[in-house]
Amino acid sequence: MMENVIELQHIHKSFKGFEIKDFSINVKKGFVTGFIGGNGAGKSTTIKLIMNLLKQDSGTVSVFGMDYKKHEKEIKERIGFVYDENIFYENLTLKDMKRIIKPAYKNWDDNAFQRYVNEFELPLNKSMKTFSKGMKMKASLAIALAHHAELIIMDEPTAGLDPIFRRELLNILHELMQDEDRTIFFSTHITTDLDRIADYITFVHNGEHIFTKEFYKIEEEYAIVKGTLDLLDRETEQEFISIRKTNTGFEALTADKNRVINIFGDTVIVEKPTLEDIMYYTKKGR
């Protein structure tokens, strides 16, 4: 029943000073997956591998169950890559862009394009260099939706956008997800955006896949634990991914909330972690 739209299996890819080792992730159809990790964690590399803009050294990439070697065109027809920069020629208008892009897609739908241009309040006849970052994002999204992309991949769509526009974008994404055949995969480091929309979280760190989980499971399993320093010894410290100690006590992250509650009982404070907490303590623990 649960179908994967994207499957990366045992990917190896090395660069100077950075490498992805035995990297496997699945992205579920019909859901929104938030892709998180710090700078240099491998998010952009992963997206480039999914888009076939980079070739892996070994391992397999499959999108819609197909391989890029044989089905590049079919795959790309069904993906909308939403990006805020460098894809538009600054001196062209959105109307010109449409004329250039349209022939590349069999499914191009002029009516849909016009509908989203209206909805997003985009000018067709102004040169793209007058567009704000948010408008560029919307233009890119309108193009993706005009060819009825089933898989929408967004690289840092909310970075550099003001809070009102970010909220608007999330509303648009909610609207898109009314279609249960649609999948959204987006990377971000503004993790609060994910609270409202992400079904799954995929977390990468240092070229490694740490986890992919339902968002609510993260809150059920992980916890921030705070207590006094005398509670820590070699044994109890094993319970945590990493610990931040100060003169006033400790704060730590656990991936097994219930176990920690059993061990420490009422002697500690147990709180819901944010994704930032998880990212921070995971990085610290490695």
Place this chain on the structure above:
Amino acid sequence: MQIIISNSSKEPIYEQIYAQIKKLILTGELQEGQALPSMRQLAKDLEISVITTKRAYEELEKNGFIYSIVGKGSFIAEQNKEMMRERKIKVIEENLLIAIQNAKEMNLSLAELKEMLTLLYTEDA
């Protein structure tokens, strides 16, 4: 259907949805056969993820409050009436047990108790 979600509550969001829909069913505000909004529609309205509403609906279905038909959506289940009836019968049983216990304490016979019950039952009607 009115649902209010608190983001600062300790209670997970899916549980808040579960509890509120359950209450609407038990108080009769949502009635048997009535359609619930689709999971995706509800997620959009509440500005939460689809998987959260999915989980709330799954819990409601598991506990017999709603049922789903593939391609049509989710509906308020009929079993709730049965369940409510059963619950009420249980309350009556408990109350009767108390009466029986009191009767036994003062050596009232079953026949006398039955007579009393019949009298009260018919009088009341």
